[in-house]
Amino acid sequence: MKIIEAKNLEINRAATIDAQAIKIVKKFNSLLKNKSFDGLSEINKSLSLADYKNLKVNKNEIKNSGNKLSDNEKQNILEAIKNITFVSKDQLAKSSNSINPITGLSVWNKVVPIDSVGLYIPGGTAPLISSLIMQLVPAKVAGCKKIVICTPPQDNGKINPAILWIAKQFNVFDIYKIGGAQAILSLSNGYLNIPKVNKIFGPGNKYVSAAKSFVSDQTSIDLIAGPSEVMVVVNDESNVEIAAYDLLSQLEHGVDSDAVVISKSRKIFEGIKKIITNEIKENPNRILEKSIKNIRMVLAKSVDQTISIINNYAPEHLVLLDKNFTSYIDKIENAGSVFCGRLAPVAFGDYASGTNHVLPTNGWAKSVSGLSVNDFIKKISFQNATDTAFNYLSEKVIGLTKIENLPMHAKSILVRDADSDSVNRSAFINRQTNETSIYAAVDIDGSGLYEVSTGINFLDHMLEQFSRNSKINIFLKSTGDISVDTHHTIEDVAIVLGKAINNALGDRGNIKRYSNTTMIMDECSANIQIDLCSRINLKYKLPKLTEYVGDLPTEMVSHFIDTFIKNLAITAHIKVLGENSHHIVEILFKALGMAIGESIELSNQASSTKGIL
DSSP, X not given: OEEEEGGGOOOOXXXXXXXHHHHHHHHHHHHHXXXXXXXXXXXXXXXXXXXXXXXXXXXXXXXXXXXXXXXXXXXXXHHHHHHHHXXXXXXXXXXHOOEEEETTEEEOOOOOXXXXXXXXXXXXXXXXXXXXXXXXXXXXXXXXXXXXXXXOOOTTSOOOHHHHHHHHHTTOOEEEEOOHHHHHHHHHHOGGGOOOOXXXXXXXXXXXXXXXXXXXTTSEEOOOOOSOEEEEEOOOGGGHHHHHHHHHHHHTTOTTOEEEEEESOHHHHHHHHHHHHHHHHHSOOHHHHHHGGGEEEEEOXXXXXXHHHXXXXXXXXXXXXXXXXXXXXXXXXXXXEEEESTTOOHHHHHHTSSSOSOOOOTTGGGTOOOOOTTTTSOXXXXXXXXXXXXXXXXXXXXXXXXXXXXXXXXXXXXXXXXXXXXOOOEEEEEEEOSSEEEEXXXXXXXXXXXXEEOXXXXXXXXXXXXXXXXXXXXXXXXXXXXXXXXXXXXXXXXXXXXXXXXXXXXXOTTBOOEEEEEEEETTEEEEEEEEOSSOOEEEEEOOOXXXXXXTEETHHHXXXXXXXXXXXXXXXXXXXXXXXXXXXXXXXXXXXXXXXXXXXXXXXXXXXXXXXX
16 A cells, blocks of 8 residues: 555556456367366366356246245345346437438437357356346346356255245356356357357456457357456545445455555545544455555645546446535546445445446456447446435445355445435335235335336236336236236235335325326326325226226236235225226326326325324
C-alpha cells in the first residue's frame, strides 16, 4: 500500500493470455481431439483430478436439488434472479424500440437470440452461483434455445445443489461435470459428448482464459476476464471505513486482484491503511495478505484530475463514495460498472442489484461493455440505493455471500449505516403444496415491473395487466400439473398474491385506504370500489362468460377474485358490464389493479380514526 502522486500512477496490467497456458491448452486439445475420454483421463491424472466417464448430471439430481437448500437460500437466489431479469428485460426492450429519424423512415432492431450458448461456471472452494445467475438470466431473456452449463464437481463428485436448483428454475438440464480448459475446448468442438455451441461465456483462471482465446477463431466468446479490479474515490473522512472494505471485498477474489484508491487527503489514506492492517491482523486471510500489496493510493488535486485518472485506467468497478458523486457521472467515459454513494456497495452489483457482474478488465472498459442481453451495445451501469432499498437487500446479499464464503463482501455491507427506520413495503411468499410450488415477490411502491409464469398464458397476461395498472412490481413463478387440472394453480396463485400484498402493506398505517375506480374499454365498463380495512367483504357482479378465454377456464375467474380478496383482507365492490368475454376479464384485472394501486398510496393522514384498520 503506497501513496503516489497522480502523475506517477503507472498502469502495468499483466497480460490476459499467458503464453505457457496456451501451450498447455494446445496439448489438452490434441488429447481430447484424438483420444476423447482416454485423453481426458490423461489430463485428469496430470492435474490430480478424479476421473469421470459420465459427465452429464442426472436429471433426477437436478429435479431434487431444491431439497438440499433452505427456503431462505432460495429466497435470496430468487431475489437476485428477479432483479437481473428486470434489468435484462429492460435492456432487451430498448434495443427493439422503433424510431423515426425522419418522417416516413422507421429504424429498429430485430433481436435474434444466439441459438446455442455454453456457460462456464468456475468451481473450486465455493460454488459461484452469482456467476451462473449473471449468465443464465440474460441468456433466457434473450431467448437462447440451447443452453449448456459446464462446471467442475465438488470433492464428492457432485455439482453443488444451488447451481442445479438455479438451472432447474430455467428448465436447463444440459449440465456437465467438467471444468478448466477441458470444458471450454469441449463446448467449442463437441468433445466428450458435450454439445458444441455457438458462443461461450464465463470467467475462469488463466487456463480458461487461454482456452477461450484459443477457440475464439471458431467459436464466439464473451470477455476474456483478467484479475478483479476496483477503483475507489473518497474525500470524506466519514467514508474511510467503507472505502477500506470496498477495496478488501474485491481483493479477496485473488492474489492478483488490483485496487486503486483516489483522494486529495493523505489522512484518508492513512486511515484506510490502519483499518486494512487491523482487519488482516484480526482475521488472517491467505489471499488478502498478498493482494493488499497491490493497493495504490493516488493523490488527486481536483475532480478533473480524478476523472482523468478514471478514464485512463478504465476500471472494472468504480466506487464514488462521497455525496458529490453526481459531479463525476457526466464525465465518466470508461468504466465497467459505477457504484454511487455510500449505500451502493460493489457487493450489490456482484450479486443481486440487477446489473451484471461480468465486466471488462485490463482496460477493456474503454471499448467494451459488461455482459448484457445486447452485449454489442456499449453501456455503463450506475446504481444508487436509498436507505429503504439498502435495508431490504442487505440481508439477502449477506446470505448469498455466506454461500460463496466471501466474508469481505458481507463486511462491505455491514459497515454502512443506512437509516434503520426506513420502511420497505415489499414481501416474499413461498407456498409449497402437493399440487403446486409457488414463489412470489411484490413491491407495492414499484413501477409496474413484472415477471409472471404460472403455466397458464392468459392468467399470466392478466396478472401483467394488474401489475402495470397497480404499479406493483410482481415476480411470480408457479409450477404445477396444469395438464391435469388448472384449479389448484389458479387458486394457489390467488392465495400467494393476496398474502404477499397483504404482508407488504404491514400495519396499513398512513395509506390512502379508499378508491373508487371507473374504467371503460371498447364495449365494457368496470367500477371497483376498495376499502383497505382488514374487514373482508366482497360484492361482485360479472356478466356471463364463455367457457374459456384463451387457456383460462372462466369458471375460475370469480374464484380467483374471491380468493385474492380474502387473502388480501380488504372490502371490495366490483361491477363489470360487457359482452366480449376476453374484454370483460381484461378490464376486471386492469381496473382492480388501478383501484388497489390508488388505495395503497401513502398518505400523511391517518388511515383510521381508531388508529388501526
